[in-house]
Amino acid sequence: MSAHNRPDYDIAVVGGGLVGSATAWGLARLGQKVAILDEGDIAVRPSRGNFALVWVQGKGLGMPEYAGWTKGSSDRWTGFAGMLRDQTGIDVHYERPGGFMPLLSEAEVEARAAQLSRLHNQPSMVRYDYEMLDRAAVAKEMPYIGKDVVGASYCALDGHCNSLRLLRALHAGLGLHGAAYLPNHRVERIEPRDGGFRLITSAGELGAGKVVLAAGHDSARLAPMVGLSAPVRPERGHIIVTEKTAPFLKFPVGYIRQTDEGGVMIGDSFEDVGFDTTVRNGVTSTIAERAIRIFPLLGKLNVVRTWAALRVMSPDGFPIYEQSTSAPGAFVATCHSGVTLAANHALALAPHIAAGRLPEEFTVFSARRFDVPKAA
Amino acid sequence: MTTRYDLAVIGAGPAGLAAATLAAKRGVSTVLLDEQPAPGGQIYRAITQTPVRNPSVLGSDYWHGADLVGPFRDSGADYLPGSTVWSVSRGLEIGLSREGAARLLPAKHIILATGALERPFAIPGWTLPGVMGAGAAQILLKTSGLVASGNVVLAGTGPLLWLLAWQYLRAGARIDTILDTTPRENWRQAMPHMTEFLRSGYIGKGLKLLLEVRRKVKVIGNVSALRAEGDGRVQSVVHRQGDGAEARLPADTLLLHHGVVPNINLANAIGCAQNWDEGQRCWVPTVDDWGATTVEGVSIAGDGAGIAGALAAEHRGRLAALDALHRLGRIDRAERDRDAAPHREALDRAQRGRVFLDTLYKPARDFRVPQDDTIVCRCEEVTAGQVREAVKLGCSGPNQTKSFLRCGMGPCQGRLCGPTVTEVIADARGVSPAEVGYYRLRPPVKPITLAELASLPKSEDEINAVLHH
Amino acid sequence: MFQRLPNASGERVSFTIDGRPAEALSGDSVAAALFANGVQTCRSTPVSGAPRAPYCMMGVCFDCLVIIDDVGNQQGCQVRVRPGMRVETQNGKREIAR
Numbered sequence: 001m002s003a004h005n006r007p008d009y010d011i012a013v014v015g016g017g018l019v020g021s022a023t024a025w026g027l028a029r030l031g032q033k034v035a036i037l038d039e040g041d042i043a044v045r046p047s048r049g050n051f052a053l054v055w056v057q058g059k060g061l062g063m064p065e066y067a068g069w070t071k072g073s074s075d076r077w078t079g080f081a082g083m084l085r086d087q088t089g090i091d092v093h094y095e096r097p098g099g100f101m102p103l104l105s106e107a108e109v110e111a112r113a114a115q116l117s118r119l120h121n122q123p124s125m126v127r128y129d130y131e132m133l134d135r136a137a138v139a140k141e142m143p144y145i146g147k148d149v150v151g152a153s154y155c156a157l158d159g160h161c162n163s164l165r166l167l168r169a170l171h172a173g174l175g176l177h178g179a180a181y182l183p184n185h186r187v188e189r190i191e192p193r194d195g196g197f198r199l200i201t202s203a204g205e206l207g208a209g210k211v212v213l214a215a216g217h218d219s220a221r222l223a224p225m226v227g228l229s230a231p232v233r234p235e236r237g238h239i240i241v242t243e244k245t246a247p248f249l250k251f252p253v254g255y256i257r258q259t260d261e262g263g264v265m266i267g268d269s270f271e272d273v274g275f276d277t278t279v280r281n282g283v284t285s286t287i288a289e290r291a292i293r294i295f296p297l298l299g300k301l302n303v304v305r306t307w308a309a310l311r312v313m314s315p316d317g318f319p320i321y322e323q324s325t326s327a328p329g330a331f332v333a334t335c336h337s338g339v340t341l342a343a344n345h346a347l348a349l350a351p352h353i354a355a356g357r358l359p360e361e362f363t364v365f366s367a368r369r370f371d372v373p374k375a376a
Numbered sequence: 377m378t379t380r381y382d383l384a385v386i387g388a389g390p391a392g393l394a395a396a397t398l399a400a401k402r403g404v405s406t407v408l409l410d411e412q413p414a415p416g417g418q419i420y421r422a423i424t425q426t427p428v429r430n431p432s433v434l435g436s437d438y439w440h441g442a443d444l445v446g447p448f449r450d451s452g453a454d455y456l457p458g459s460t461v462w463s464v465s466r467g468l469e470i471g472l473s474r475e476g477a478a479r480l481l482p483a484k485h486i487i488l489a490t491g492a493l494e495r496p497f498a499i500p501g502w503t504l505p506g507v508m509g510a511g512a513a514q515i516l517l518k519t520s521g522l523v524a525s526g527n528v529v530l531a532g533t534g535p536l537l538w539l540l541a542w543q544y545l546r547a548g549a550r551i552d553t554i555l556d557t558t559p560r561e562n563w564r565q566a567m568p569h570m571t572e573f574l575r576s577g578y579i580g581k582g583l584k585l586l587l588e589v590r591r592k593v594k595v596i597g598n599v600s601a602l603r604a605e606g607d608g609r610v611q612s613v614v615h616r617q618g619d620g621a622e623a624r625l626p627a628d629t630l631l632l633h634h635g636v637v638p639n640i641n642l643a644n645a646i647g648c649a650q651n652w653d654e655g656q657r658c659w660v661p662t663v664d665d666w667g668a669t670t671v672e673g674v675s676i677a678g679d680g681a682g683i684a685g686a687l688a689a690e691h692r693g694r695l696a697a698l699d700a701l702h703r704l705g706r707i708d709r710a711e712r713d714r715d716a717a718p719h720r721e722a723l724d725r726a727q728r729g730r731v732f733l734d735t736l737y738k739p740a741r742d743f744r745v746p747q748d749d750t751i752v753c754r755c756e757e758v759t760a761g762q763v764r765e766a767v768k769l770g771c772s773g774p775n776q777t778k779s780f781l782r783c784g785m786g787p788c789q790g791r792l793c794g795p796t797v798t799e800v801i802a803d804a805r806g807v808s809p810a811e812v813g814y815y816r817l818r819p820p821v822k823p824i825t826l827a828e829l830a831s832l833p834k835s836e837d838e839i840n841a842v843l844h845h
Numbered sequence: 846m847f848q849r850l851p852n853a854s855g856e857r858v859s860f861t862i863d864g865r866p867a868e869a870l871s872g873d874s875v876a877a878a879l880f881a882n883g884v885q886t887c888r889s890t891p892v893s894g895a896p897r898a899p900y901c902m903m904g905v906c907f908d909c910l911v912i913i914d915d916v917g918n919q920q921g922c923q924v925r926v927r928p929g930m931r932v933e934t935q936n937g938k939r940e941i942a943r
Contacts, residue, residue, distance in 0.1 A: 016770075041773025041813050048779045168780040171769045181770040238841075242826065243787060243918055244891040246938045261782070262891055262938045266826075269841040278647075279818055281463065281471060281480065281829075282838030288830035290842065297941045299827035302918055304787050307818045411904060413925060418903055425872050427853040460923075493905050503908075505886045505898035506846075512902035515922075520870060520877040521853025526846045547850055608896050609885055628846045639905070754900070754908065757892045787907040787918075792900075822904075823918075 007196045009035040009180070011353070012208035014187050014199070014222060017047030018163070018338030019345055020214035021170035026350025027212075028177035035208065036174065037185040037201060044217055044234075044275065047338055049309025051239060051267050052163035052259070053252055054340045055099060057130055057155035061119040063318045065364045068126035070337070073344035074157050080343035081161070087176060090169035092161050093260040099158025100138065101254040102149055102294050109151050116153060130155040141251065148293045152253075160252045162260050163339050170342075187215070190225040192327040197226070210329040212353060216312045217275075219334050227326030229367045230334050234310035236271040238283045240291075242301040249295070256291055256298075264301060266291045277308045311336040314370070321349065321365040323358045331358065332367070381407045381454075383700050384470055384483035386461050386642070389417020390686045391678025392489030393444040394693035395700075400453035402701060407454040407481070409461055409472060411822075415445050417491055418515065419686045427521040433546045434518065435539075437581075437686070444690065463819030464646045468673050471819065471832075478828035485673050485700045488643055489693060492636035492679035495658070495739065496792045497532060498746045501604030502632065503754055506611075510540045510633035523549035526628030529613050531555035531602055534737040535582070537633040541589045553625055554589070555599045555615050557634065559740040569732035576729030577687075600742065604630050634739040637795055638680045645817040647671055652810035655734050656683055657744065658795055659814050666699035667692060675700060683734075684727050691723035744796065745803045752800065753793040755786020760800050767804040773813045774798060787823055790815045847880040860930040869926045876902060876909040876921035879932070887911050887921060888935040911935055915943045 013024040016038030028034045039045075056074045060067025074096070081094035103109045113132050119125065131154045138152045139145055174181055185201040190211060192198075197211045211226060213219045219230040244262030251257075255267040269283045284306045292299045312334055314320050319335035331353050335341055352358050385396040388410035400406040408415075416423035420441025431439055448455075456474060463471035469480045494509040501507065510530060516522040523544060528551050530541055537554070544551055573579060589595075601616040604627070613627045637658035640650060648669040649662040660682045667675040677696035678689035695716055702712040746752060748761030758781045766777045774790075774797045777783050783797060784790035790797075794815055802809040820829075855870035862882055869878035876899040879887055886896040888910050899909035902922045909921035914931050917939025921932075 038770070041771075041775045042816065048775075164779050164782070168766075168769070171780070175769060183770045183772045183776075240826070240829070243823065244938045246940050248941045271841045278466060279463075280838055280841075281465060281469075281819075281832050282834040283841050285829055285832040286834050286839050286842040288826045289834075292826060292830050299825060299830065300916065300943075301826050301939075301941065302787070302823035303820055303826055303829055304789070304823050305785070305818060306820065411923065422872060427855045427870060427872060428850065429854055430852065433850075493903065494901065503895060503897060503900075505896050508898070508900045508902070512900060515902040516847060516877055516880065520873045520881065521850040521855075522847040522877055522880055523850060524846065525848040549850075609898075754906065755892075757890065757895070787910075788905060791905045 007207035007209045009033050009206065009208040011210040011212060012037060012197065012199055012206065013212045013214055015213070015215035015218070016181065016183070017045060017214070017216055018050070018167060018342055019216070019333055019335065020212070021167060021174065022342040022345040023212055023214055023333055023350050023353070024179055025170045025173050025177065026346035027354055028174055028179040030351060030354045032354050034174070034179040035206065036179060036181045037187050037199065038181065038183045039186050040184040044310055046216055046309050046312055047167060048164070049239065049307055050163050050339055051257070051265060052160050052339055053099070053257065054094065054096070054159040054161055055252070056128070056157040057099060057101065057153060058116060058119065060125070061115065061122070062316065063364065064122040064125040065361070066318045067119065069344060070340060071126050071128055071157065072348065073341045074159070076343035076347050077159065080346060084169040084173060088169050088172040090165055090172060092166045092169050094159060094161040096157065096159035097251050098154060098156040099252045099254070100152040100154050102138070102152045104148050104293060105150055112153050128155070128157055142249070144248070144295060144297055146293050146296045158252060160257050161339065166339065166342060187222060190222060192226060192330070196329060197327070210331070210353065210356070213330070213332040214334070216334065217310065219332055223332050226330035227324040228322055228330060228332045230320055230332050231367060231370055232312045232314050232334055233272070234275055235313045236269070236273050236277065236308050237267060237311055238269045238279060238287060238306065238308045240266040240284055240287055240303055241305045242298070243304050245301060253294065256294060263304070264298060275310065277310060279306050279308050316369070319365055320367045321358065321362050322367055329356070380482040380484060381405050382484050382704050383487065384409060384481065385487045385489055386470070387417060387489035387491055387680070388412065388415040388457070389419060389489060389491045389678060389689065390441070390444055391491070391689040391693035392417065392487070393448045394690040395487050395489060395677050395697040396453040397444070397448045397451040398694045398697040399700060400451035402706065404701060404704060404706060407456060409456050409459040409470070411458070411460050413457050415448065415457070416441050418511065420444070421515055422519040426518050428517065428547070434543060460822045461642065462822045462824050464642065464674070473824045473828055476828070478824050478831055480832060485704055486675070487667070487693070487696050487700060488674065488676045488680055489678045490639045490642055490680040492683055493639045493791060494633060495635045495637045496796050497632040497634050497743065498750050498752050498760070498796050499602045499604060499632070499743070500747070500750050501606070501610065503751055504604050504606055505609040506606065506628060507604050507630045507632060510537050510631040511636070513631045514540050514543065517543060517547065523547055524629035524631065527552050527626045528629045528631070529553050529555060529625055529627045530631045531557065531599065531613065531615070532633040533558040533739060534633055534635040535733065536636065538586055538589055540631070541593060542585045545589065545592055551593045554593055554595045555602065555613070556595055556597045557599045557602065557740060557743060558597070558737060560598055562736050562738060566732050566736040569735055573729035573732035577725070578729050578733070600740070634743060635737055636679065636683055638682060639791070640680065641789055641791060641817055641821045643669065643676060643680065644814070645819050645821045646674055648674060650814065652808070653682060655731070657738060667696035668699060684730055687726040688723055691719045691726060694719045695723070744799045746796065746800070752796045753783040753786065755788050755792070756782040758783040763797055763800045764804050767801055772805065773801060774815050775813070777801065778815065784815050789817060789821060846883070846885065849881055858926050858928050860926055860928065860932060862932050863934055873926050874922045875911060875913060875924045875926050875932055878926040879921060884934070886934065889937055891938040894937060912943065917943055
């Protein structure tokens with residue numbers, strides 16, 4: 001710290017992925033002096049491997065507040081994308097044409113309908129419309145669906161964006177807001193000191209008045225240093241992307257979407273395998289087979305890339321937002337929906353962190369929910 | 377074909393042919409997979425079927441390739457031409473696509489003999505039709521007896537450029553001008569390695585070839601800047617000699633070349649460690665004396681493990697095959713070492729003079745690190761200037777610039793931009809390419825259709841990971 | 846521009862380029878056959894629409910992409926021309942149906 005004991009930065013955000021970048025952008029926009037501490041060229045980086053949906057339907061069964069938080073972010077997204085475009089000139093291609101979740105059997109239709117009605121019947125569930133569509137209704141919008149498609153659930157709030165451009169726009173915007181992006185600064189230790197924090201990194205030390213842990217998987221290691229906890233684990237998901245194709249698919253269809261650049265992204269899978277990002281042919285093969293059942297024409301397209309990325313999963317799958325009680329300038333923010341929630345992180349979460357206090361409604365997202373001893 | 381081969385060799389150039397021949401002759405079940413329809417790799421491309429029947433056109437070094445094909449045919453190795461290898465799994469299952477169908481082929485040991493590709497030569501206008509690699513023109517000559525016509529300009533540096541010029545002259549084709557970009561100072565740096573070069577086999581042949589070309593073609597030396605211009609296709613080549621003024625040559629075809637680099641995509645995607653070779657200015661998979669990589673069961677032979685040329689590739693193929701025999705338990709260490717001795721000796725001879733050539737033909741910095749307006753990623757049309765902007769935003773390596781710019785995300789998977797992007801980032805950051813790193817690649821290293829991917833076998837566990845979580 | 850050496854040997858193969866009859870030699874790749882028939886540009890890019898032609902001839906650059914027998918984005922340098930083959934130059938992104 002300087003001779004006058006002023007920290008180098010008002011706020012240090014640990015993590016330069018989508019959660020960290022969006023939160024930091026929101027903080028810098030409010031005039032905070034922000035540093036973003038990131039790793040280097042090779043890192044775990046789920047934000048480079050995501051599916052780029054801004055998705056609402058079906059989320060929040062078991063935690064209706066999360067459904068509300070998600071819908072709020074979706075509602076903020078148009079304005080958020082506009083702000084980024086106005087500031088940086090980068091169009092992140094946010095569109096909200098509504099999303100379909102395709103269903104391939106009557107059993108799937110029944111299960112989906114039951115799941116959605118349970119979700120929407122929860123007390124204090126946010127209100128929005130969704131529909132269960134039969135095959136004819138789906139075919140009306142997408143005549144090229146395969147014969148196995150029995151129906152779909154649909155929600156007009158669902159959309160998607162170009163998530164790599166989102167990451168670039170946030171970084172460009174951070175620069176324009178005067179924030180310091182510090183790559184190759186892996187945070188080794190965080191020490192609460194003099195009401196602020198000392199961050200010891202692989203490239204030297206710095207001081208900050210507040211600290212936000214948005215380090216994804218690494219938040220699990222860092223949180224206890226500031227009296228917080230982030231019991232997250234990796235969940236591997238595979239994604240396939242095809243060559244650029246003339247536009248044919250306007251809607252995001254659950255785990256299939258066509259990007260603004262023309263490639264078709266196809267997901268996804270769920271495996272608990274630690275930090276192994278090896279691609280398994282059998283998994284991508286299963287994903288490919290299902291995609292062809294939904295849109296048979298996809299079979300002819302060339303696959304140009306496949307990859308596996310690691311979702312940041314909490315024990316119940318919902319986000320963790322929390323302020324430390326022992327070191328109140330420290331916050332943690334972690335979730336696996338960094339794209340959907342980016343607008344919230346920038347526009348709803350960042351102002352509270354800048355003000356220094358997470359309000360009451362965030363209590364539900366505290367990691368203390370995991371402390372409850374499990375019934376035998 | 378569900379049998380597990382003892383040895384699978386990928387690539388039917390000199391290294392692959394020699395490796396497969398030796399292994400199969402010694403009783404190891406061997407399969408040679410190759411993307412091309414006929415053996416030879418790029419150096420001996422179309423050796424069994426070239427329409428260029430006059431042997432003096434392609435030269436005796438080319439026809440040596442036939443000496444490798446005959447023994448291979450007699451070796452007992454299985455041969456699957458027209459096979460595109462798009463992945464190799466940890467369990468040594470090779471993902472291959474042939475005649476529109478994909479399958480997984482298991483092996484106990486794999487030798488990658490994936491060879492080299494021309495070092496990307498990013499100059500303004502290099503994406504224009506009419507501009508292509510000198511190596512590409514050589515392939516057209518070998519496979520189809522096609523030569524460039526009209527105003528033909530060759531530009532760059534390195535043995536292949538001069539060899540192509542010589543072959544063109546032999547074939548009766550016309551070359552207007554050669555723009556030699558070999559930096560003057562390279563001669564000074566190469567001099568200390570001259571003695572070794574004089575003892576090599578290159579000297580006599582090389583000098584003769586150079587003199588013949590220089591006698592017949594106008595050569596402009598010390599070229600320091602190059603640009604291809606034209607409306608819809610190349611029409612002229614703008615160049616500068618040393619600090620001189622720009623000059624313009626009419627051109628219908630511009631053939632570019634400044635050396636070759638290892639084709640590392642498959643090795644990289646398998647997870648083999650690689651290191652930056654400062655002398656050859658390229659990424660090279662990390663291998664031991666036998667070509668063994670850091671991944672158990674995977675070796676690399678030939679130029680794919682560092683550029684040493686076609687003759688060296690043969691011997692490296694045989695050494696890798698002997699080591700594979702040892703690893704498969706067919707021979708003990710002593711037998712391996714004893715049988716390797718003549719090949720090692722031959723390899724030493726073949727590599728003599730290499731340092732001289734590497735030093736002399738090292739491309740100038742300005743051609744490795746292009747100006748802002750030059751496209752570096754041909755697939756996504758990303759310029760060097762955009763890469764530099766991304767570095768300013770904090771991108772410290774090619775994987776981050778890839779995320780920000782899509783640079784390296786196209787179908788070529790970074791083969792035509794990777795070396796340049798590494799150099800541009802290193803130059804912008806003022807660090808070595810070694811510190812900058814390279815793309816982290818994933819299968820498929822060559823495109824396969826979604827239907828092919830869907831047809832692969834799946835375990836219950838793999839199906840559950842998608843459908844029943 | 847490319848021309849065939851006068852004494853190049855091989856069997857003639859008839860095929861079409863954008864519907865027009867064309868001839869190649871039996872060992873030609875589609876990319877070589879295009880050059881031999883005076884086709885200088887095989888496609889326009891999906892990003893900017895810029896014209897492109899085969900660049901590497903060995904399967905690594907993907908600039909020789911063309912439509913072969915109604916299938917888009919085929920590497921012209923990796924496919925041998927066959928009698929009756931229908932080769933079309935490609936404009937930008939491929940279509941999903943072909």
